[in-house]
Amino acid sequence: MLKHISKSLPFLFLLGVSNITVAQSQSPASLKKEVQASIDQRFKELTDLSDRIWAFEEIAFQETQSSAALADYAEELGFRVTRGVAEIPTAFVAEYGSGSPVIGILGEFDALPGLSQNKVPYKSPLNEGAPGHGCGHNLFGVASLGAAAAIKDLIDKGEIQGTVRFYGTPAEEKFFGKLWMVRAGLFDDVDAVMDWHPGPETQTAVQKGLALVDFQVEFFGQAAHASSDPWNGRSAGDALELYTTGINYYREHVKPTVRIHYHIQTAGEVVNVVPDYSRIWVRVRDSSRDGLIPVYERIQAMAEGAAIMANVDYKVNLISGVHEVLVNRTGSAALQNNLETLGPISYTDEEQDFARKIQEATEKPQIGLVSKIEPMEETQEHSMGGSTDVGDVSWVVPTIRLRATTAPNGTPWHSWAVVAAGGMSIGHKGMAYAGKALSMTMIDLFTNPELLEAVKADFKENKGDYIYKGFVPDGPPPINSNLQ
Amino acid sequence: MLKHISKSLPFLFLLGVSNITVAQSQSPASLKKEVQASIDQRFKELTDLSDRIWAFEEIAFQETQSSAALADYAEELGFRVTRGVAEIPTAFVAEYGSGSPVIGILGEFDALPGLSQNKVPYKSPLNEGAPGHGCGHNLFGVASLGAAAAIKDLIDKGEIQGTVRFYGTPAEEKFFGKLWMVRAGLFDDVDAVMDWHPGPETQTAVQKGLALVDFQVEFFGQAAHASSDPWNGRSAGDALELYTTGINYYREHVKPTVRIHYHIQTAGEVVNVVPDYSRIWVRVRDSSRDGLIPVYERIQAMAEGAAIMANVDYKVNLISGVHEVLVNRTGSAALQNNLETLGPISYTDEEQDFARKIQEATEKPQIGLVSKIEPMEETQEHSMGGSTDVGDVSWVVPTIRLRATTAPNGTPWHSWAVVAAGGMSIGHKGMAYAGKALSMTMIDLFTNPELLEAVKADFKENKGDYIYKGFVPDGPPPINSNLQ
Amino acid sequence: MLKHISKSLPFLFLLGVSNITVAQSQSPASLKKEVQASIDQRFKELTDLSDRIWAFEEIAFQETQSSAALADYAEELGFRVTRGVAEIPTAFVAEYGSGSPVIGILGEFDALPGLSQNKVPYKSPLNEGAPGHGCGHNLFGVASLGAAAAIKDLIDKGEIQGTVRFYGTPAEEKFFGKLWMVRAGLFDDVDAVMDWHPGPETQTAVQKGLALVDFQVEFFGQAAHASSDPWNGRSAGDALELYTTGINYYREHVKPTVRIHYHIQTAGEVVNVVPDYSRIWVRVRDSSRDGLIPVYERIQAMAEGAAIMANVDYKVNLISGVHEVLVNRTGSAALQNNLETLGPISYTDEEQDFARKIQEATEKPQIGLVSKIEPMEETQEHSMGGSTDVGDVSWVVPTIRLRATTAPNGTPWHSWAVVAAGGMSIGHKGMAYAGKALSMTMIDLFTNPELLEAVKADFKENKGDYIYKGFVPDGPPPINSNLQ
């Protein structure tokens, strides 16, 4: 059983107050000023890089140019870059410094299908039908790398000792690339990991999100002419439809936190043949892996029932899945402190106007951009909404997470509106802000050993005796999968 | 594999022309006059008996009074009556004479639920909600017993030698009582059997009807409060609904001659409980037992699939089933000959008027009663429509079948209109006609050994090497079944 | 829009401290001692009455003897009894005293089908298949009447001025009798109402429960012989099955607080007829009437879709439904105070042993009876579980609610175990306890005008501008309904 305990208070006194002698000659506050300056100084380079990735519009496991652009930039900065890690061509690790502690930072860069959009506040595809950065990952990878670079500067100056490591993590939107990076042991020697995500507000991210598993069911029947002798056919299409009917009946018997959705991928090719093959992609979510497992098992078993009913064969293939996030409230409190130090992003009238036009176009209240620092929330037992493969990282290494404003309040996520805002100054400002907040918190982790220990203790306590096991099938990652 | 060959022609020369010396002192034609007179003489007794059974309105396996009335009458006539045969309280055998040949005749007497009706040509229940003789079985048993009695008279006079045996066969409308009578070996020593059925026309019955099997599927789940914790319930109702969905998808994959129908018997008792029990009655038909078996097996297997999908247990219970009729065209030709000798029934203006009013009320062409003798039809490979447990008798002993007019042309069967006509002179005339035609043909069977041999040879050839096995579960018949 | 505001704190100072001069010569605390004594004194009469109702085992709208027993007893005590109110033969009102304030108290007395049980701690039907008091309503009506009687005593003595009114409210378990009593205006002149419910713990009841609506859908098709001409049939059974399939697909698209359950009532009578009639009972629940309405409307609309798909006609009939409870935290705080004054019920070793045996038989932790006074809970926005027609009363008059221990901790509700405990001393003790707590709180309402005003203000504020409209079809209540 997973346990989530939120006892961060005993560690709060540690924040910002280090009574341990370490190598740095400056105070943490002063170092934090330096990293802010470092981000500002590279602002042009970083926004250029972000805009290039924005324009590459590359989706999961196909982010060749995006990955190369980030890796090249890291290399130029002097990082030791290892490309193609975890059997994934677009996954890489960029490291700087040496020795302990090892602080990681995650960077995503994949786009979403069908969301290509111009940098205008109304729907207007740049390349009709092409992908677009509807989740802001063009900013994500760049901000994290910018933060790592700022830390590198301090290592160069001898202000900080240890290793900073940037993880170029592909395919977050589909397949969940981090699963294979975790499986490959790439996080085994890290002390703590930082991470952020673009969003419509600025806050320390302390909700767990949802655990999730993706799998496919294939049915194999016997084709027959649908008019001449349908009685000689055993329909894989029937099996699939009976399967989905069963799933929909089953909805009554899952807890309210469970979500089940599916996508019929194929159920016959031509109208006059009893189909001998069908395939469906099924996703199950719950607020925790513990709740997920019995539902996942039940829905797998239902495939056998459907196959018997339609007199066909079947096969269930695990694709992948993610854990809910193991929230580290101790580390989150340090991040919150830095957010409050930084204060909100300020916007120009033009940016607020752009935001309000997006809100008008998406029928949301036209309140513009909101970047005030939210108080750190309670971690809910059951959170709503999305899932992330950062969840899996968080079960092997303490993970501290930020959300920074890159889009107008109320923006429908995974939409053209996120693409538009992420390609212009609104997104750029959020990216720079995230880079600063992340590097400031990394300074805490590098320079305050007690904090780092407390972060680790929080992780250990909340993880309990759970032995992490990812939802990953044996064999290589589905880079060129024909599952789609 | 069942074979049905219709080579009746070689035997036609036998009909009406006997060159074998037997005991009777009169010609068959003369004997046939006698049995006609015998029926006419007992007409009042027979119609009274029929009207009493009509008024008893007793359904399958509950025909206590109807069975007793027939058995008592047989006993009064001097028959040796054995009641409660084949573990069925309402089944009996009434025998007269001794030695060979043994010629049987079948008599049914069960009513149908919900069809109670006055003797008027418009819908008017006698006892609201009570059963009624919507299939004319009040006439069926009486006519057959009347025919047996006419033969008895000839045995008494020494005109005929051998044994006539009347079978009181209950529960034809539901459960198919003859199955257990066949299982009990009650037909093992019979040379040939005769049978008739009320109908809207007069003809030798040479179509096979449909083979059929009835079974129930029960599902056993886990109850739960449907609002508080439906996730702790495993729904037997869901299983049943998924099962019927599967059956309906399966309809595409059966041959056009197959029929599948079902009746949901129970699927939960109250609205706020996930049901832990459900039950469905399923019937499968095809033009032959050979076509039926694979469909029956498939639909049984589907119950397992549905149970797996809903995570419940299940049980399949065979109720009963019937074979298609093994038509005996040799014997049928003899019957046809007698029909043509008898000629059609004649009706009064009042009877025709009554018939036309029924036709008006049931929106049929108002052409009145039709009793002309139809030519003997070709036996179709695939016949439509109904099923009868006479089918099972026909696979163990040669069976010759008649249909006689007891209702207006076009009357919807199993309806109030059949009840109305069967309770007054239209039905009575058909009953008497049937008694005559049956006893005339029995005279052929008793007095023409070559015909009887030809009838047996026809039976043997068409039956081929099929080993009869009835659709009967082990154990006693479902007299007090809680399956309903 | 319904608003629920929980501002009870400003009124807490009012409790137990009255600075207004009223007629009574004794302190409230002293009066509360008197009502306790009054309940104790009538304990034998009350338990006899409860045991008689327990043995009557009468279900919704058929509680003739139970209703009469309570009404007779009230009459003997001197109450003015009006029987057969609101067009319901088993509903009655028993009133004592005169003038303001008018304080009401509710009493239920209907049993549940199929739960008949002996007074033993293992499953053992008293009358196989008969109803039983699986919700403890045998105790419910009696305790409330006992409380009213205790108040009557004080009115008799001149200690209290005003009117106490007992409502005999039938059919809570099905159809929700209070709906018609509200519709008849029986609560229009009441200042506040009290109410309790048997349960496995003792606490002030401040959760809202669920709003609910019950309705039936009927489908009307065209019968046909399922084998001869199913193509001439239009199946009401198909329509019903397509309807339930649609409902199950719809489950994905309702909020997690919504519950939909149904019970197939009939979908054909015999296996070989395409059914021309089918009927289903559907229940929809949500945490509030506001959430319920759009789901209810959607599911009604789906009936049209199913009817079109199966080419049949349909009809939707509203049966009844209830509102969620409008919780009155001000009144609840007064009740809580009295509970804390009374302290927990104490049990004998034999009673605890009986309780543990029930827990053993129902596979619950064997911790015996728990009667400690729970602190008053926060009122949840979305509560789980059951529904009650007290909800409707609570929207027309301030309603204060109690739960008192009458069964072992963990007892599955609506089960034999509740019947067993409710028929012996465990139930009797809970009944007496409830009678005391209710009458003590009524003393507060009678003697503390400021409290009563605060209770009314709380009601008014939380009700807001909602105009109450019950889920009741036009016409009389379904006393002899053929809907079941």
Add this chain to the structure above:
Amino acid sequence: MLKHISKSLPFLFLLGVSNITVAQSQSPASLKKEVQASIDQRFKELTDLSDRIWAFEEIAFQETQSSAALADYAEELGFRVTRGVAEIPTAFVAEYGSGSPVIGILGEFDALPGLSQNKVPYKSPLNEGAPGHGCGHNLFGVASLGAAAAIKDLIDKGEIQGTVRFYGTPAEEKFFGKLWMVRAGLFDDVDAVMDWHPGPETQTAVQKGLALVDFQVEFFGQAAHASSDPWNGRSAGDALELYTTGINYYREHVKPTVRIHYHIQTAGEVVNVVPDYSRIWVRVRDSSRDGLIPVYERIQAMAEGAAIMANVDYKVNLISGVHEVLVNRTGSAALQNNLETLGPISYTDEEQDFARKIQEATEKPQIGLVSKIEPMEETQEHSMGGSTDVGDVSWVVPTIRLRATTAPNGTPWHSWAVVAAGGMSIGHKGMAYAGKALSMTMIDLFTNPELLEAVKADFKENKGDYIYKGFVPDGPPPINSNLQ
């Protein structure tokens, strides 16, 4: 109502015996020898042409090269060629001669998806995934054009007067190109049309095949995130699934001659979005257009029901459809005469060996090729199996049809085995045989006016007062349809 009367006998005397003086100087028998020689003489050209079309592997409406090859060859032979008729780029007409009578002949040339195959007797794709001539249409068009060329030779020689017209008819396998050619009036001035089809036996084709209609149903819902707020989604996928469920329930209520099949084309693109669009291709068949229409209307209506159930919008689009063939038994008798004159095709040992290997590979009895001339069958009221757009031609002009052996007995049609046999000498021989039989029968039509009149009278009588109306939507043919 369509009537089909088979009174061909009165016209049989006409065959082969012309007592009318016409222009030709030779007897019909002699002319028939000439056309046989003509086919033999062009055998190399025709087989080359057939093999080229076989290798083009072009599917419906994309047969650019195939159409051009045939049209070019016709042009070389001197025919007047009109390309791109009926708004279809690949449809053409090639005409020779002038004046009456005008005798048409049909030629198809489209391949089937996914059947590419080498000329070997086991499954072996020539181009993996590419189309192949699994219905033998590479032979079909060429044989017909060869027959037309043989007639042209006789016109050139003055042996025959009138016009021969070859119709290059694309897209028989999908969309049914002839529908638009009929709509364009291209058959309005023709006296009779001939036609053939490759097959596993040789016979006059006198069965009606099945009428058919193809249509699509589109559902339009509202997308939503399937995890965050599925309650804001209205699922076009649900609508589609409810629609197919309804169709499968409906199967019980169609006559045994009806076939309904469908192909889910799209029901959502990604797993985590409630799909706002879905589309299904539905095909309905029956043995006649009369039986088809009410089923087609019913299934269209069901789309509305499904849309209501899922709360979405919908649209039904007619694609196309065909009539059953109006069989012309008078013309067929003339063709049968010629088949019997020609006698069966003879095969080499190598060909029979190739055939038996195909039969082995497809698990059929290894009896080789069967080319004996079957007797002309009775025209069944309800025939099984396929459908053809020749049906539509047959309702506007008398149509005489042949099947000739081009593949081994028992070959599964629309399979690699047909492709293999059709690409080598087995197919070539059948093609030449068809060319001869067709041109011989055309000679009868050109030279025997009484026969032609009798053929027309047969057509007129059987067509009755039916006003032909094709299953064609308004607007141009779906050449570049996005419906697929």
